[in-house]
Amino acid sequence: MLIGRVERLRRYPVKSLLGEELSAAEVDERGLAGDRGRALLDVETGRVASAKNPRLWAGLLRYSAAVATDGGVAITGPDGCEADEAELSEALGRKLALIAERPPGATVERAVPEEVLAHGIAAEVPVTVNELGRAAPEGGFFDFAPLHLITSSTLAAVGAEAERYRPNLVIRTEGEGFVENAWVGRELTIGPTLRLRVVVPTPRCAVPALRHGPLPRRTEALRIPAERNRLVPLEGMPELPCAGVYAQVLAPGRIEPGDGVRLAGVRPIGVRLN
Template sequence: MAGTAQRVGTVGALWRYPVKSMLGEELPAADVTGRGIDGDRRFALLDRATGKVASAKDPRLWRRLLTLTATTTGDGVRVTGPDGAELDADALTELLARPVALTAEPPPAASIDRADPEEVLRRGEAADSAVHAVELPAGTFFDHSPLHLLTTATLDRIAELSPRRTVEARRYRPNLVIRHEGAGGFVENHWIGRELTIGPRLRLRITVPTPRCAVPTLAHGSLPRDPEALRVPARHNPLEPLAGMGPRPCVGVHARVLAAGRVARGDAVLLH
């Protein structure tokens, strides 16, 4: 395998999101196992009224999660509001206007509600858009896979096509941002079914392109709303992630871990 490897870039950034749908923390290095980056999506908020996992994929109810920051502590997680004040479950319930509980235990058949992103764009994030339930992988708070990758080549291409002439990686909530060394955009599309080696030991299988919901269009902390973060890939990179799913705007790729390892900023990324 080593003789056929092609260096495609280096690790530009690593992100962990300790609480699902909250802002995360950038890391200089991290351990990656079959469950992704250590501590990623370890927690989530449960809506006590419905039993569902809170997700900003339903912006009407949960877009304010993206104003909150979750950071890992020695014994769990710390959640802070826009002003930096720490928030407990009661404060979160008051802020979100929903009865919520912070948990590290995914309920059986855990699910989230997902609004149609095109409807959100048409009607606005606060509109009462139709939602459908999406079941999460058993025993996790992940939407699909434990690891999500995105290249700077794709970000540069989206920025080039956007009226804003920029787009922020944070909108797409990647775990790894790969600083790509070649030309062209949406290069991850060509990695599907192939393997990546990152650093000395981490080995990944790239599985499917990542279909995007309304989340990239929403305000993220100090970042303003940006509908073009979804409209650009809808126009220029519609793909069918899974058979029968139909074309969806895609940015980045999902991956599963074949061999665990530690990864750090600057590590070489090899494509096999």
Template structure:
């Protein structure tokens, strides 16, 4: 059953940095080629650096990462190239780039409702979460290797797609949070790629933060907290959600304009 078309496509070579928009990309069980290929490790805590704890790491969303010959190219908020050795000074904490996820790797996630109520600079409760529960070994995905979001959900929240950091934005003609109904089903994209939709994507404080030129926006999370609270996994509380996570069942290539169908 035809569901929509691929409207936009992103990869994020360094976890929690801004990424690069693409016209097409290869897809394997590890997600889009080059996506979340690297991350920063905080020397003090031993945890992965993530803007999910905005008091420490909101500045990550001022940096942009793109794949380049021989590795990754990082640019700072002023658009100038940044070398790995400069990142610690610019972020205010000692960090290093890593290319493989350590066993049991964790990150800190601020309680999003507290960030909404008290602001990103306040001391708020954080949880420590192990990442990659449904992701291939060694990758830096929070849960699964692909994140999908529909234009229907974006129309409902009124927020820019960049705030939710999707891999694929899918244009749909229905209204509301249509991808909620995709969980547990298979999705075909173009002639080859086949996905299994595993859970709705719980949202943290990240959508509310400044993303490059986009200013802060509490509405990007507040609307979801009011309208679309779901239980992503058994044992979890109901959380504000937007989009869905997916695992790759069949590899191939995806491109803007590809037809998306529920099988």
């Protein structure tokens, strides 16, 4: 059943930096080619730097990354000039190292979203420590699974730009509200061969509310999911504000904007948690 079409493709070569728009993409079990292949490591703590803890790392969203022609990454600062680890370290006030391999048990700090809403983005609020990539193959710096999808219906419901939610695919859909909630546990086919399993709704942290390059802070980008779409992503977790869904790749393929998105039947999820 056709449920929508791919509207946009985006990748984020360095975790928590701004990403780039694509006209086509190859997707395999590790996700969209070149996506989240690198991250910045806080040398002092050994944790991956993430804007999920905005008090420390909101400034990362002033920088952007693109895949370079040699397969590396090119980082651009807010002044439009090339930036390196030294500049990022100075700007963020902590020594950072750009890494291409995920350390065993790599973790990030995540500010509690309700505390951010109550006390503000810059406040020192409680954080949780989360392991990266619990439903992703080895390698890469994914929060959970290797693909993140969001629909135009959800973006309309929250009244916010897709860039704030950092999806790989924006899917143009009919209907109102958070329509992708109904895809969890089901399979999608996109384009000629790509096949996905939607595994969980995407819990939202402080990141959508932050400034993203030229986009100003927008608290509603977190507050509206917190008010209208609180879900339990996995058994044992509390209800959390959600927008979008995570997916695993069952069969690889090449996709581009305009490709049809089709919904298949219910399948066992089989999420790998360890």
